[in-house]
Amino acid sequence: MWCRILTASLALLLVQENTFFSDALNNGLALTPPMGWMSWQRFRCIIDCDSYPDECISEKLFKTAADVIASEGYKDVGYEYVIIDDCWLEFQRDNITKELVPDRKRFPNGIKALADYVHSKGLKFGIYENYGTKTCEGYPGMIDHLELDAQTFAKWDVDYIKVDGCYADYRDYDTGYPEFGRLLNKTGRPMVYSCSWPVYQEIKGLTPNYEAMKEHCNLWRNWKDIQDSYESLRNITEYFAVNQSRIQPHAGPGHWNDADMLLIGNYGLSIDQSKTQMAIWAVIASPLIMSNDLKNIRPEFKEILLNKEVIAVNQDELGIQGLRKRFDDKIETWIRPIKPIVNGEHSYAIAWSSKRIDGAPFRVSAKLESLELNNANGYHVTDLFDKNRFVVDVLPQQNITVRVNPSGVVFYKFTPK
Numbered sequence: 079m080w081c082r083i084l085t086a087s088l089a090l091l092l093v094q095e096n097t098f099f100s101d102a103l104n105n106g107l108a109l110t111p112p113m114g115w116m117s118w119q120r121f122r123c124i125i126d127c128d129s130y131p132d133e134c135i136s137e138k139l140f141k142t143a144a145d146v147i148a149s150e151g152y153k154d155v156g157y158e159y160v161i162i163d164d165c166w167l168e169f170q171r172d173n174i175t176k177e178l179v180p181d182r183k184r185f186p187n188g189i190k191a192l193a194d195y196v197h198s199k200g201l202k203f204g205i206y207e208n209y210g211t212k213t214c215e216g217y218p219g220m221i222d223h224l225e226l227d228a229q230t231f232a233k234w235d236v237d238y239i240k241v242d243g244c245y246a247d248y249r250d251y252d253t254g255y256p257e258f259g260r261l262l263n264k265t266g267r268p269m270v271y272s273c274s275w276p277v278y279q280e281i282k283g284l285t286p287n288y289e290a291m292k293e294h295c296n297l298w299r300n301w302k303d304i305q306d307s308y309e310s311l312r313n314i315t316e317y318f319a320v321n322q323s324r325i326q327p328h329a330g331p332g333h334w335n336d337a338d339m340l341l342i343g344n345y346g347l348s349i350d351q352s353k354t355q356m357a358i359w360a361v362i363a364s365p366l367i368m369s370n371d372l373k374n375i376r377p378e379f380k381e382i383l384l385n386k387e388v389i390a391v392n393q394d395e396l397g398i399q400g401l402r403k404r405f406d407d408k409i410e411t412w413i414r415p416i417k418p419i420v421n422g423e424h425s426y427a428i429a430w431s432s433k434r435i436d437g438a439p440f441r442v443s444a445k446l447e448s449l450e451l452n453n454a455n456g457y458h459v460t461d462l463f464d465k466n467r468f469v470v471d472v473l474p475q476q477n478i479t480v481r482v483n484p485s486g487v488v489f490y491k492f493t494p495k
């Protein structure tokens with residue numbers, strides 16, 4: 079009897095393993111959501127280095143980012159990829175080889191030298207291109223040179239490539255993104271493949287084929303570009319909440335839904351709102367890619383970015399994307415199952431996030447069993463924004479009560495006893 083059950087569950091396990099390996103991109107990368115820094119949200123397409131020498135898209139900006147990430151604690155907590163976004167190119171390819179040419183003034187030593195520098199800091203190097211005829215800012219796109227460009231990135235020792243989808247027909251993405259993925263694979267150099275494939279379909283109200291994303295990309299941007307404001311952040315979290323049953327099942331080790339860059343340390347978010355972004359991004363297993371001026375971050379924001387306990391939730395190796403389980407009284411309850419698993423029961427990270435934008439902190443209570451936390455021996459509860467400080471021990475039939483600041487968050491870890 080036991081033997082039969084065991085055999086049956088083993089068979090099931092094997093089937094699941096097979097499904098996993100045949101369905102998902104298998105380049106061995108992004109087994110947890112990628113972490114790093116990217117230029118776009120903060121530095122956009124600033125190319126005037128005479129007026130803005132510390133902000134323009136240039137070798138200096140990325141070397142500085144690598145320096146700060148390596149020397150000021152970011153690398154130690156997991157930030158790894160330094161990624162150039164748009165506006166790094168000359169407007170023309172090389173006339174003879176047809177290769178992409180980086181801007182000669184702003185990247186005087188070429189991209190390979192910059193990749194070498196980033197690697198010398200123990201970090202990884204990423205770059206941006208675009209599937210269509212041009213990049214979103216009008217620089218040369220890849221469409222007629224996909225194979226050459228994949229080879230060029232490999233030659234430059236690129237570790238991560240973000241492929242945008244401007245200036246193309248969104249209907250071509252279903253063949254174009256997989257094709258470029260195969261060409262990346264053919265180079266023999268493992269590169270994280272970040273796709274903007276679904277967003278161009280989602281904003282037209284179409285239903286992207288997320289199983290195909292999972293098969294070809296390590297991460298994909300589902301929704302619109304984040305802007306430096308709480309409203310923009312909220313529009314993205316709302317997208318993740320209302321569409322969760324459609325997108326959540328496709329996330330997992332090696333393949334992630336991407337809510338876009340972290341705004342923390344810029345102009346638009348308060349401290350409470352910054353914690354909200356960090357907590358929700360941790361629950362939904364979104365990549366943690368900062369886009370900020372690393373040399374000029376106030377310490378209270380830096381502390382949020384370096385919070386190891388919150389990062390550990392984001393990087394939890396089970397790779398289960400969490401869900402918004404409740405939304406009442408303008409308070410969202412976001413829940414993610416994580417490790418450790420104790421006697422078969424998961425631990426959980428729960429974020430209570432307030433969509434109230436004024437007033438006093440708001441008190442909410444919930445019975446744990448109503449949140450589907452059913453471990454009979456109860457849970458040991460700690461505060462993730464306060465170095466895992468012990469809060470309370472609580473049984474499934476008991477209430478947990480929190481007070482949430484306006485536009486803020488309470489983020490607790492529940493470990494089964």
Ligand SMILES: *[C@@H]1O[C@H](CO)[C@@H](O)[C@H](O)[C@H]1NC(C)=O
Pocket residue numbers: 170172173
């Ligand atoms: C490439 O050709 C174009 C058009 O003939 C010309 O304007 C440009 O200067 C050439 N670029 C190089 C690097 O030779």
Ligand SMILES: *[C@@H]1O[C@H](CO)[C@@H](O)[C@H](O)[C@H]1NC(C)=O
Pocket residue numbers: 103104105106262263264265266267268269
């Ligand atoms: C290419 O794909 C194969 C099959 O999925 C995989 O085993 C291999 O690691 C991939 N190589 C690269 C460089 O991505």
Ligand SMILES: *[C@@H]1O[C@H](CO)[C@@H](O)[C@H](O)[C@H]1NC(C)=O
Pocket residue numbers: 305307309310313
């Ligand atoms: C947020 O979404 C609302 C409703 O779709 C829209 O009117 C608003 O412009 C969006 N704001 C931002 C900053 O994206």
Ligand SMILES: *[C@@H]1O[C@H](CO)[C@@H](O)[C@H](O)[C@H]1NC(C)=O
Pocket residue numbers: 313316317318320321
């Ligand atoms: C997905 O999210 C967007 C933004 O919140 C919303 O407009 C759209 O209706 C959602 N789609 C579905 C199928 O719920």
Ligand SMILES: *[C@@H]1O[C@H](CO)[C@@H](O)[C@H](O)[C@H]1NC(C)=O
Pocket residue numbers: 443444445477
């Ligand atoms: C427990 O929480 C519920 C709301 O979920 C509330 O109605 C009830 O009064 C709370 N009980 C206690 C003892 O706080």
